Amino acid sequence: MNGAGKDLSGVLVIGGGPAGMFAAAAASLSGARVTLLEKNGRPGRKMSIAGGGRCNLTNTASLPEFIKNIPGNGKFLFGALSRFSNDDCINFFKSLGVRTKEEEHGQVFPAGGRAGDVVTALEKYLLGAGVRIFYRAGATELLFAGRRCRGAGTAGGGVFRSKSVIIATGGASYPQTGSTGDGYLLAQQAGHRIVPLLPGLSPLCCRDKQLCGQLQGLSLKDIVLTLFDGEGKRIAAEQGDVVFTHFGVSGPAALKLSRAVSTQTAAGGGSLRLLADVLPDVAEDALAGELLSAAAAQPGKSILNLIKQFLPGRLAIVQAGKLPLAQHGKAGQAGKETWRKVARLIKYLPLAVTGTRPLSEAMVTVGGVSVDGIDPRTMASRLAEGLYFAGEVMDVDAYTGGFNMQIAFSTGWVAGRSAAGRPCR
Ligand SMILES: Cc1cc2nc3c(=O)[nH]c(=O)nc-3n(C[C@H](O)[C@H](O)[C@H](O)COP(=O)(O)OP(=O)(O)OC[C@H]3O[C@@H](n4cnc5c(N)ncnc54)[C@H](O)[C@@H]3O)c2cc1C
Structure with missing residues (x-):
């Protein structure tokens, strides 16, 4: 295969x-001749499974809110997100015939509910715009003329020469989708520094497997999870839904905390503890008071059944098991001090955390090509002329809600225009 041959005018x-x-769409709209290399047999495999197959495309949040939802170098992305915003993204999809709809928390999905349709529409658009797409073409090296990046070579011996090159190879999570971290090696060839990779948006693993087994499948709505280090220092807290799994906890609140967990464990931060506040809107004292009144009204009722009025059955049994009287006693037998203890049991569930699931199972990669070596206005490499970056290959990561996809769209758009010689103003 000898793709772009000696054509040095285009964008690769x-x-x-x-x-x-x-990036390909923006470069092509800017008048460049564009060649796209994809190592799979089809584009957007990760995008096709994103959002449970529905793909949360973006979020309607304001720019400041967007940045707040990007713990991994949000400020670096300010320029790209202003130059190609969530509205620009929604309008671009509209121009492709992909209508979108807004759901809870500003999350935007394709109206048809199928991520695959969005990928198909994008591929169709690119082909219609004259972008040459080479499938099963995995780039293995960058080609240079002095300090200038002039194309790439592929595993099959293909040589693709171009005026500029955009690395958009994704992170290293879900490698079965094609995101195997190749871009880091390519970037290193140009002298870029790679910030160590960690799992982001990954479920958390807990030490007590028996407890996880007892609670597996249980979901708790809108609770507060607080993460503490081994010395009891509060590291972070998140409010949201949580789901128990056979190995620990998942769900939006747990995923949001995973960045802090993986950072702490990578730094050898010792044992970590999670405290789930199951009833964040009720103070412990008020809860003890409610229990006391309920007990006075129904002294013959079992304490366990009283606890079940506040907690799902399985969790009530687990928590009552921690206090002998709560397991077997009647409401009338308990005094004020017991109700205080019961209130604490109802409200708080402590969990010892051992870490996150591995990077291969994470939704995003924390770390990647250091943003120090990239110009935030253009996505151009500061180290090699003609080289650009887009998407998750960079050291950028966001929370769930459509923010990661928008990062890919915005940085792709900006890199595409810049590489074509028409930077966004
Ligand atoms: C299960 C799951 C669900 C998700 N859901 C959402 C969601 O709903 N909303 C959201 O905002 N984010 C979601 N994300 C995150 C989001 O999918 C990613 O942040 C986004 O896909 C990153 O886009 P990208 O183009 O940078 O990289 P990728 O989507 O990883 O694409 C990189 C592409 O480069 C190709 N490639 C790699 N190496 C080479 C090479 N050497 N040569 C040629 N091609 C190569 C790969 O095959 C791949 O097609 C989800 C992630 C996962 C894993």
Whole structure:
């Protein structure tokens, strides 16, 4: 295979995920001749499974809110998100015939509910715009002329020469989708520093497997999870839904905390503890008072059944098991001090955390190509002329809610225009 041959006028995009496809679209709209290399047999495999197959495309949050939802170098992304915003993204999809709808918390999905349709529409658009797409073409090296990046070579011996190159190979999570971290090696060839990779948006593993087994499948709505280090220092807290799994906890609040957990464990931060506040809107004293009144009204009722009025059955049994009287006693037998203890049991569930699930199972990669070496206005490499970056290959990561996809779209758009010689103003 000898793709772009000696044609040095064009833009070469490496990676056909959302960042690469948007980069190709923007470069092509800017008048460049565009070639896209994708190592899979089809584009956007990760995008096709995103959001449970529905793909949360973006979020209607304001720009400041967007940045707050990007713990991994949010400020670096300010320029890209202003130059190609969530509204620009929604309008671009509309122009492709992909209508969108807004759901809870500003999350935007394709109205048809199928991520695959969005990928198909993007691929169709690119082909219609004359972008040459090479599938099963995994780039293995960058080509240079002095300090200038002039194309890439593929595993099959293909040589693709171009005026500029955009690395949009994604992170290293869910490698079965094609995101195997190749972009880090390519970037290193140009002298870029790689910030160590960690799992982001990953479920948390807990030490007490028996407890996890007892609670597996249980979901708790809108609770507060607080993370403490081994010395009891509060590290972070998140409010949201949580689901128990056979290994620990998942759900939005747990996923949000996972960045802090993986950072702490990588730094050898010792044992970590989670405290779940199951009833964050009720103070412990008020709860003890409610229990006392309920007990006075129904002295013959078992304490366990009283606890079940506040907690789902399985959790009530687990918590009552920690206090002998609560397991077997009647409400009338308990004094004020017992109700105080019961209130604490109802409100708080402590969990010892051992870490997160591995990077291969995480939704995003924390770390990647250091943003120090990238110009935030253009996504251009500061180290090699003609080289650009887009998407998750960079050291950027956000919370759930459509923010990661928008990062891919915005940085892809900005990189595409810049690489084509028409930077966004
Ligand atoms: C299960 C799951 C669900 C998710 N759901 C959402 C969601 O609903 N909303 C949201 O905002 N985010 C979601 N994310 C995160 C989001 O999918 C990613 O942040 C986004 O896909 C990153 O886009 P990207 O283009 O940078 O990288 P990727 O989507 O990873 O695409 C990179 C592409 O480059 C190709 N490639 C890699 N190496 C090479 C090479 N050497 N040569 C050629 N091609 C190469 C890969 O095959 C791949 O197609 C989810 C992630 C996962 C894992």
